[in-house]
Amino acid sequence: MSVETAPAISENTLADFLPLHGTDYVELYVGNAKQAAHFYKTAFGFQSIAYAGPETGVMDRASYVIRQNKITFVLTTPLKTNNAIADHIYKHGDGVKVLALMVDDATDAWHQTTKRGGKTYMEPTTLKDEHGSVVLSGIHTYGDTVHIFVERKNYNGIFMPGFRKWESHYNPTSTGLLYVDHCVGNVGWNQMNPWVKFYEDVMGFKNILSFDDKDISTEYSALMSKVMSNGNGFVKFPINEPAEGKKKSQVEEYLDFYNGEGVQHVAIATANIIETVTMLQERGVEFLKVPTSYYDTVLDRVGHIDEDLAPLKDLGILIDRDNEGYLLQIFSKPLEDRPTLFFEIIQRKGAKSFGKGNFKALFEALEREQEARGNL
């Protein structure tokens, strides 16, 4: 049966044992952080913020911190083999290692989650320099991915101790990317519900939306998804698992190439998706395209929208509506050679959902890409 429950985000944060202020940063382990930083700056309009490496006393890695409005990415590469970062890249290729979450009390976040069954990645650790102190702690989630809780209320430095300011003469203009809207995890067969339970039990999240294989299937392939949200709705983690179809699920392709579970996409909000996507395309970002026939009937489905349809059609931006409003969204092609991590760009105009009405057109577009790779 096809089920979509209405978004029901609790207003009651008093009972929230893990209050989160949002995403602090997303850290990717990559094969070449210097070049990756240049790519994300050039293509997406991030700014240089901070650097850590041998020059700052960190001997095993180099990390570049880049930022655009409320989005912070850390791009980290190992400087030698035989360490956890190098092993991660050997196994997964470039990908998201850390989804870091902003908290008031990282020690309490660790106690609250580990006593509920969370597996420790990092015990509470205080880092200090002349700008104050940052407390970090962390737990494991699906695959080799981790959550780090970041407490920075007593810190006024550029990023955190161990990093120095990264001044660059190269500062591409912003593309209007504002904040992380949601981060989606792909998990293995029959693993969606166990991870839903993890986010419920260990982190106090609620399942706000569910999509089964009837919602998310084409003639050939299928997946299932449940959206987990924290109490104030600032942090949303949809969890996907593959479902049986005539051909291979896109989630299965991801699992094959990422060599396990991991972050499938990071959705980034903009206040003007037409301007943002125009700039991204000019800078070489490639997006999935649905057939132009999508636009012949889309307004019959979603009703009135404020934007002209023509630029949405030119850019390939998708539209969907729920009972609270509508949203505009588009999905990039994978950001690396493996068909693994990609970005979604989303503009919400009241809607709190995830574009269910676009799933079929979108997944047919994805299947064409899968087929071109020989993985359908």
Ligand code: FE2
């Ligand atoms: Fe998404």
